[in-house]
Amino acid sequence: MLSAQAPLRPSRGVVTLASPRYSKIEAILHKSPVAERSQLSPRAADAQGIAAPAPVDQDYAEGAEVWMGNHRFVCTHALGRGSYGEVWRAKVISGEKDLKEVALKEVLCQSQGELQQAIFEVQVLLALERAAQVQQEGIQLRVPRCIAYKVGASPQGWRVRTAMTVAPGESLDCFIRRPAPAGCSCLKALRKALVLVGRLLRDIGPSLQLLGPIAWHRDVNSHNILVDGAQHDSPELCESASFWLIDFGLAVDSQSWVSETGKWRTEYIGGDSRYWPPSSWIMHLVGPEGFDRRPDLCEQYQRRLDIHGLGITALELLCSMTMACTPGHHEEELRPWLPILEAWKSYREAVWHWWSVVYAVFSTGGDLGPVQQQLVEERLIERLLDLLSRIRMALRRCAEELPQDKSRKLLRMIADMLDEGKTFDLREIQRLLGGPMIDAKPKPKRFHTSPSNGHVCSPLKAEVALQANRMHSARISHDAERREKLETSFPGHQSLLLRMQSFSAQLRERKVQEGATALELQLQQLRRKVVGQARHRLQHLAAEHVRRSETQQ
Numbered sequence: 001m002l003s004a005q006a007p008l009r010p011s012r013g014v015v016t017l018a019s020p021r022y023s024k025i026e027a028i029l030h031k032s033p034v035a036e037r038s039q040l041s042p043r044a045a046d047a048q049g050i051a052a053p054a055p056v057d058q059d060y061a062e063g064a065e066v067w068m069g070n071h072r073f074v075c076t077h078a079l080g081r082g083s084y085g086e087v088w089r090a091k092v093i094s095g096e097k098d099l100k101e102v103a104l105k106e107v108l109c110q111s112q113g114e115l116q117q118a119i120f121e122v123q124v125l126l127a128l129e130r131a132a133q134v135q136q137e138g139i140q141l142r143v144p145r146c147i148a149y150k151v152g153a154s155p156q157g158w159r160v161r162t163a164m165t166v167a168p169g170e171s172l173d174c175f176i177r178r179p180a181p182a183g184c185s186c187l188k189a190l191r192k193a194l195v196l197v198g199r200l201l202r203d204i205g206p207s208l209q210l211l212g213p214i215a216w217h218r219d220v221n222s223h224n225i226l227v228d229g230a231q232h233d234s235p236e237l238c239e240s241a242s243f244w245l246i247d248f249g250l251a252v253d254s255q256s257w258v259s260e261t262g263k264w265r266t267e268y269i270g271g272d273s274r275y276w277p278p279s280s281w282i283m284h285l286v287g288p289e290g291f292d293r294r295p296d297l298c299e300q301y302q303r304r305l306d307i308h309g310l311g312i313t314a315l316e317l318l319c320s321m322t323m324a325c326t327p328g329h330h331e332e333e334l335r336p337w338l339p340i341l342e343a344w345k346s347y348r349e350a351v352w353h354w355w356s357v358v359y360a361v362f363s364t365g366g367d368l369g370p371v372q373q374q375l376v377e378e379r380l381i382e383r384l385l386d387l388l389s390r391i392r393m394a395l396r397r398c399a400e401e402l403p404q405d406k407s408r409k410l411l412r413m414i415a416d417m418l419d420e421g422k423t424f425d426l427r428e429i430q431r432l433l434g435g436p437m438i439d440a441k442p443k444p445k446r447f448h449t450s451p452s453n454g455h456v457c458s459p460l461k462a463e464v465a466l467q468a469n470r471m472h473s474a475r476i477s478h479d480a481e482r483r484e485k486l487e488t489s490f491p492g493h494q495s496l497l498l499r500m501q502s503f504s505a506q507l508r509e510r511k512v513q514e515g516a517t518a519l520e521l522q523l524q525q526l527r528r529k530v531v532g533q534a535r536h537r538l539q540h541l542a543a544e545h546v547r548r549s550e551t552q553q
């Protein structure tokens with residue numbers, strides 16, 4: 001199934017672009033897809049003396065056999081479809097002992113940037129598993145475990161295939177949309193929702209905490225969270241529900257993202273705009289200049305996108321479940337909650353509308369510029385800040401009126417997650433809801449590996465190349481020597497990838513960095529132009545308004 005949000009998301013490409021972009025401004029600034037593709041298409045890579053990829057694998061289909069290293073799988077049925085390929089459930093025929101089935105994901109990449117991003121997705125899963133293993137207390141990660149992965153050729157470029165464990169359940173957005181059981185009262189639904197929200201935060205919080213030093217997911221929402229065991233009528237039984245975070249396809253390296261000159265300034269915006277904090281809209285509509293005199297929002301964009309996404313998802317779960325039922329006559333207990341439900345309703349109406357306006361243009365490949373301008377004129381950012389402030393106020397007021405300590409703290413916690421003024425610490429979740437405390441201090445240590453043709457993932461051995469795109473020229477010659485050695489022992493894709501990384505680093509060194517300053521200038525000019533036009537239009541509207549009022553008088 002094609003996800004409803006999928007087309008809204010920008011390309012996975014980090015710098016290069018092959019598919020339609022979300023932002024017109026960014027699109028203008030990038031070279032044409034054709035030029036980008038030709039930079040390192042398999043043919044071009046071949047011309048550079050890079051080894052040709054292995055023969056094309058069988059497509060995923062019922063009964064199709066898939067090989068990855070020592071693993072052999074047989075596809076049974078499609079689990080889902082995303083914007084970059086399909087995910088299939090498959091039986092394990094041979095490979096890891098006791099492993100019965102896997103989810104096979106395939107990401108089709110048309111440019112080197114997309115290839116890097118697809119590999120990064122796998123590397124993040126590996127790094128996360130490794131981070132969980134070094135924790136003193138046993139942590140049950142609620143993300144799929146990477147079993148094996150493989151890079152192969154596809155007619156358009158490459159395909160990255162990953163075998164991972166199957167996360168149980170269904171996507172949370174399907175669960176939320178399902179009609180409530182007949183006769184269910186609002187109060188009962190609310191009690192059940194509170195249990196589930198607690199479980200959601202308790203399951204996803206630690207994974208995000210471990211993820212923080214490695215990457216930002218950037219797409220935390222009800223579509224990318226699966227829920228299992230939540231269909232019970234009784235709130236008590238819902239205590240055993242579990243939530244899983246999937247789809248790390250838009251993740252970015254958190255260490256190079258953050259800082260004064262970090263990549264947050266220049267990289268494309270990712271994720272589903274219904275779960276964006278105001279800072280993402282600022283970036284989308286105005287650019288980094290929009291953070292002038294707004295340090296809290298700038299900090300939010302750099303460090304707390306996932307926390308905000310999780311907070312909105314929690315609130316969505318709480319309110320949607322409660323609002324799906326009809327209030328009974330004697331539900332006085334519901335009274336303190338009503339302002340929360342009203343604030344959520346207003347938020348949902350406005351934000352879902354903004355999302356659909358952008359979605360409509362994006363899905364037809366239209367020009368986003370006028371829409372962006374219109375949203376600036378509509379004062380989207382100020383309105384969103386206001387809607388969120390109303391939500392926080394309603395949550396905190398309700399918390400004051402509640403007798404039950406746990407619900408009270410839960411509401412305050414969600415309010416803090418949605419507050420750009422608060423430096424929300426994910427450990428708050430364990431403090432309130434229990435679970436092992438995680439030592440997730442940022443680790444400067446980086447890991448290195450290259451995907452191989454059928455690489456079998458052992459997180460202990462897995463060294464993840466999180467900073468392949470940060471290679472410095474001084475390191476290139478050293479790496480070249482290392483690569484020479486590696487190529488003799490690991491031919492095929494490993495060699496291809498290593499050469500590509502080197503080629504990419506050299507390109508960046510020689511060409512891209514030369515143009516970076518010019519591009520940055522161009523970007524600033526364009527952003528200024530858009531904001532200038534919007535300001536001009538606002539002034540015009542204001543003048544017209546004054547003129548009309550004077551005429552009426």
Ligand SMILES: Nc1ncnc2c1ncn2[C@@H]1O[C@H](COP(=O)(O)OP(=O)(O)OP(=O)(O)O)[C@@H](O)[C@H]1O
Binds near residue numbers: 082083103164
């Ligand atoms: N490990 C998994 N276990 C179970 N189901 C999965 C798993 N991974 C993916 N799926 C299913 O496949 C669907 C698509 O997967 P995923 O979101 O990773 O693909 P994508 O191409 O990145 O999608 P998107 O367009 O949303 O970015 C998911 O919505 C989910 O239903």
